[in-house]
Amino acid sequence: MVACRVCGEDIRPFMSFGQMPIANGFLKPDEFEGEYFFELAPAFCDSCKMFQIIEQPEAQAMFHENYAFFSSTSKFMQAHFKEFADQITEAFLHDQASPFVVELGSNDGIMLRNFAAGGTHHLGVEPSANVAEVARQNGVDTISTFFGEAAAKEIADQHGKASAILAANVMCHIPNIHDVARGVRALLADNGVFVFEDPYLGDMIEKTSYDQIYDEHVFIFSALSVSDAFARQGLELIDVQPQTTHGGSMRYTLAPRGSRTVSPAVTALFEKERSLGLHRPGTYDGFRENCEASRDQLMTLLNRLRDDGKRVVGYGATSKSTTTINYCGISPDHVEFISDTTPIKQGKSTPGAHIPVKPHDAFSQSPPDYALLFAWNHQREIMANELEYTDAGGKWITYVPKVEIFP
């Protein structure tokens, strides 16, 4: 039993994925010994409705000067963040004389560069120093630190209050949600907005996309849990917008309580979440059973292909795949290597199972019988790029929302 990270009530995990390594901890063979593992176990708090993992490695073990995640590798994501930036400008900034936009976990500047290009006063806050440096080289003002109340006060002193604070795939990483919320409250102007998006619990439950659960994702949010958590610091959920990114995300808009009208979309989503059972512990027992069934089906397939001597190669060394690979027991016997376009991952091995990661050339020069789509959230973009492989008879395997071979 542990205390809920949001409300402090006693909670207990409803399942365990077993011992897991750092999801983005790609490593060289001389680092295999001493690899860090922790128990990945999710819990649901019946009191405040927050879905969370009960143990998370130290932040410094995940976000450091060798962090392997660069947002700008996908064209689709670049377009997504341009749309995000445009929407913020149109809805909240256009009538302001000198708006100031802050982004938490701004990565390589994929979103803020849209503000930088228009000459808007902006600041990125990015703890991983290597990624922050790339952002600065892209002309995006960035400081390298962890965001919380202390950092927020310093930023407000130096730059003034923020018209908008943005975050994408970041809020769900930060265990001390109250410290961040207090920071947002301290930095945000009275008429400001806090807009963030993260993988959405409703999609994860509906699609059994359990691979959203890994060390970095300490929370998987719903409108019910976000509303409760931020209300504790005087922030009100005023709008919600579903997104297709990361296999199904939600964009939440919050504002100081009472400062703006609440959109009917918020109440509608609360209703929908209740009808999905996201507020009931029993739903998560069903989810556990779905995870086990998904694992069994995937391993039955991969064992059969291995026994038949088929070549299977992974596509996309995603953070998510660390959970899939290690929970299911996928080994280099099943998957020869994983193709990935991120230079810092290439030539290394995946966390835990130690499957080699190779550049895309290795895939195109020696196409396998089956490509296992670890980057299933980019399926559309990848299918468009891999027509040659597919037209030549190459098969794909996915496991979200269900295990299947296509075409």
Ligand code: TYD
């Ligand atoms: P991402 O979607 O960010 O997922 P996660 O948050 O789980 O890491 O990661 C996508 C990974 O897939 C990234 O390492 C880049 C790689 N990738 C390719 O190798 N080829 C592609 O065409 C695409 C779209 C991604």
Ligand code: ZN
């Ligand atoms: Zn709670």
